[in-house]
Amino acid sequence: MHSDVRPQRIAEESAPGDREIAQAFAALAAAAPLSPIEIERRSPRPNDVAIAIAYCGVCHSDLHAARGEWPGMMCPMVPGHEIVGRVTSVGSKVTAFQPGDLVGVGCMVDSCRKCSSCGEGAENYCESEQGYLQTYNGYVKGGDRNTYGGYSTAITVDERFVLAIRHPESQLAAVAPLLCAGVTTWSPLRYWNAGPGRRVGVVGIGGLGHMAVKLARALGAHVVGFTTSESKRDAILALGAHEVVLTSGERGLDGYEQSLDLILDTVGSPHDLDVYLSLLKRDGTLVLVGVPDAPHPSPSAVNLILGRRSIAGSLIGGLKETQEMLDFCAENGIVSEIEQIAIQDIDELFDRMIKGDVKYRFVIDLSTI
Known part of the structure; x- marks a missing residue:
């Protein structure tokens, strides 16, 4: 159970600029139960897409990260990299998306964009010192803050790392795990x-x-x-x-x-x-x-x-093949087999994942936050 005390507020970036408030659940310390928190997401820059998150899949790596089982984890940590939702606003230079579009965000929100892998559409193998920028638990460019993932009501992402969803909206929850x-x-x-x-x-x-x-x-x-x-x-x-x-x-x-x-x-x-x-x-x-x-x-x-x-x-996939996969799945009626859950149950469901008690993916309904 979580109290009605106003949750802590954290900013995803230390650089100045406008902010929008999103509600989220975070591990405030390694292995701590996930708790309500407020995130100050950036307002869209010229190339950004702001997204209201509808659903977020629960990957096994979320469990390992949130419970401090892997090295290099940073807290507070908002997990989640199987994100689907609807565009709420776009920056002045965005051409691929407009408000109302159904979109997804996977395991990456940026990369160096300069190395040979990035140039070949294999951003997942970015050859820069830090590699691709993870959707959560990644250092934000130009700042000293952590990136925060999809266990939240909203996210702002550069349009290059946003994917188009062409499935019917009724399948949106079951589409989320496709992103990882x-x-x-x-x-x-x-x-x-x-x-x-x-x-x-x-x-x-x-x-x-x-x-x-x-x-x-x-x-x-x-x-x-x-x-x-x-x-x-x-x-x-x-x-x-x-x-x-x-x-x-x-x-x-x-x-x-x-x-x-x-x-x-x-x-x-x-x-x-x-x-x-x-x-x-x-x-x-x-x-x-x-x-x-x-x-x-x-x-x-x-x-x-x-x-x-x-x-x-093999490590996830680049942006081009992720979009290719999403389009193929939409054309062939393929979605993940899921159990839809409330965010408040996440720690109990982590325990179920450890026992293998899931067929085959949990997906968080973010309206429950």
């Missing part, structure tokens, strides 16, 4: 050419994995889902998998050796990679998109050498 879970799986599927004639495995059918299954199927690949639980078989097939493999069974992987072109591993805990490397065809790739809290056991070089196989990683 969607593009995090879309990017490697596209880079490694998932499509007709390709066999794609998905390990870990959670927030990321369920989107990987949906997207790989829609791209035309033959999709194989891997799970430790027989009870999940029907649900995984319903997401679009052609086959489901029970990895905990005595002979679960028999017959799948050297059968897959690509495997997306979304698991966020250390596990044996050799099990999955052996399932790849010659020249196949195991792509890691889950971030474990400790290193995976070292895989055998033999599994890599004998099949010219690769282990790779």
